[in-house]
Amino acid sequence: MSEPKPSDQAKQMDVRDQIIVGFDEELGVLGLSDARKQIDIALGNLRRHSATVLRAFVSAGLKKESFVAFAVIRFDDPKVSLEYLNKVLKEDKKKTVAEKMLPGVVWFERNAPVTLDSFNDPYFRWQWALTKMEATSPWTIPDGPPAAPPALPDPPANPGKTLVAIIDSGLRLSDGTLHEDLGSVEPLVDCQPAGFFSDGIDTDGHGTMLAGTISTVYDNLKGLASAIPPDWHISLLPVKFFEGGGSPDVAGAAEAIMHAVDKGAKVINASWHVALGDGDKRILKDAIKYAKNATPPRLVVAAAGNDGSDNDIYPTYPANYGSELLFPGLRKTMLTVAATAPDDFKASFSNYGALGVDIAAPGTGIKTTGRYFPGLPGQTPQYPDYNGTSASAAFVSGAAALVFALNPRWTSKEVITHLKASADTIEGLKLVCIGGKRLNLRRAVYGPLRRITAPVANDTLQVGVDVDITWTNEYAQPDFNWVTIEFSKDLGNTWDPTPVKDRSANDGRFTWRPKLAHVGPNIVLKITPLMNDVDDPTLPKMKANFPVVSDVFRVVAPA
Structure with a gap:
């Protein structure tokens, strides 16, 4: 029997529209030649019912010790469903071999996509932090990658991107190029204010390390993995405010932030x-206020500091501008980050604060991108390790960008609430940061709804008969008091404009x-959280892009 090769169109289609045909292992006793004849008859009959055979597999094993045969098909006639095929199979069991429409066929099931277990980047094995935060493979979102966000109204800039600014030592290599493994980076002309470190060259290396922690190109068989997908419209804006070996200053940092x-x-x-010893500076505080007063307010992620001290007693800036006690007006725009070790305890050097540090994230032995000198003999892309709350803040900045990309209308306050709610609670961190929270990227990206537990796969529901739709929440998100429930008759390719329940x-x-x-025979449900209304938490405001989708089931009319 010839084995059709899948066409390019077949490769690109949704595999959930495909059906796997399973053949009886007892066909093996006939010998491969006669078994193939039976399989050809069955597939020929399926073709006459509008099936396209995408591929087939027949084997008796290397030593003829076992027989396995299956085919993958697609029906162009929407009336021919999995339910219909199972009905035909049931009728076939009552017939002789010569009368059967599907000789040798014993089961049908729907094909399903497979997610790779991990990234293929060679240094991923040393990126313990991504494993700890459960970011070990590309994200799979039910509705696909998020659309490009609209331009911000104030100022009217940045159409189609979620920008992450890195206020640091720059990012360019000595020849003006970028490390080959970095994700999207904005043009140099947009990164620097006029006349302000206009070359953007990183002569220190710190900015390049932060960038590699936030966004590298994953699954490219080189360098590092990253939690930032290349098609989520997230881009880096490195703003240089000091030279390596020089003296960074508060005025330069404030200008870069603004x-x-x-x-x-x-x-x-x-x-x-x-x-x-220098403490609170008005110019820096004014820069944070500038970010808060923008439309919409921007989110400033600050490292807690590497002195091993308590920020609640010995304030560190800008980290402490997020303190509810000291600067309540800035609380909604600041997120302060402590560092953790692989054992989920505080890194020895990390500052802490049970009242003033918001969240913790990995910060020891972080593999990242390093600066190098392209064009010189022996100079190749570098991947050093580094330690510090700098790395921890970079991880949280990347997480915030992911949440903003999924929900571009959210405010900085809503993103802060979500990152803290979705974080893991670690008992040993409860004196380190508020609530003992350590960043969890998977929970932040996928949201609190874990799965729909009913209906389950292949359930049959009847018109006019009450049934419970049930689902579970993995964690409590205080902004999500409501959900909307939608249904689809075509496996989720389109969703009915009239929801099952709008709230x-x-x-x-x-x-x-x-x-x-x-x-219909191919019904699926989608449940999506609704963000609470700011003024009245008893009312929903808008969808949060964290849906879950049910298994496929059927709904039938009364007999």
Whole structure:
């Protein structure tokens, strides 16, 4: 029997539209030649019912010790469903071999996509932090990658991108190029204010290390993996404010922050602090206020510091501008980050604060991108390790960018709430940061809804008969009191404009009575959290892009 090669179109189609045909292992006793004849008859009959055979596999094993045969098909006639095939198979069992429409066929099931278990980047094995935060493979979102966000209204900048500003030592290599493994980076002309470190060259290396922690190109068989997908419209805006070996200053840092705001950065990474003894500086505080007062307010992510001290007693800036006690007006725009070790305890050097540090993230032995001198003999892309709350803040900046990309209308306060709610609670960190929270990238990206537990695969629901739709929440997100429930008759390719329920309490259960409009063999449900209304938490405001989709089931009309 010839084995058709899958066409390019077949490779690109949704595999959930494909059906796997399983053949009886007892066909093996006939010998391969006669077994293939039976399989050819069955596939020929399926073709006459509008099936396209995408591929087939027949084997008796290297030593003829076993027989396995299956085919993958697609039906161009929407009336021919999995339910129909199983009905034909049931009728076939009553017939002789000569009469059977599907000789040798014993089962059908729907094909399913497979997610790779991990990235293929060679240094991924040393990126323990991604494993700890459960970011070990590309994200799979039910509705596909998020669309490009609209331009920000104030200023009217940055159409189609979620920008992450890195306020640091720059990013360019000595010849003006970029490390080959970095993700999207904005043009140099947009990164620097006029006349302000205009070359953008990183002569220190710190900015390049932060960039590699936030966004590298994953699954390219080189360098590092990253939590930032290349098609999520996330880009880096490195703003240089000091030279390597020079003296960074508060005025330069403040100017860089305000430039990032003007360029439309939604997330601003500040992995540094004012020198000990100098404390609170008005110019820096004004820059943070500038970010807060923008439309929409921007999120500033600050490293807690590497002195091993308590920020609640010995304030560190800009980290402490997020303190509810000291600067309540800036709380909604600041996120302060401590560092953790692989054992989920505080890194020995990390500052802490049970009242003033918001969250922790990995910060020891972080493999990242390093600066090098292209064009010189022996100079190749570098991947050093580094330690510090700088790295921890970079991880949180990347997480914030992912949440903003999924939900471009969210405010900085809503992103802060979500990152803290989705974080893992670690008992040993409860004196280190508020609530003992350590960043979890998977939970931040996928949201609190874990899965739909009913209906389950192949359930048959009847019009007019009540059934419970049930789901579970992996964690409590205080902004998500409500959900919306939608249905699709074509495996989720399109969703009916009239939802099953436009607003239901997020309590894990809704009683549904299917109608005639819901009848079909390939029904799936989608449940999506609704963000609370700011002024009235008892009312929903908008969808949060964290849906879960049910297994495929059917709805039938009364007999």
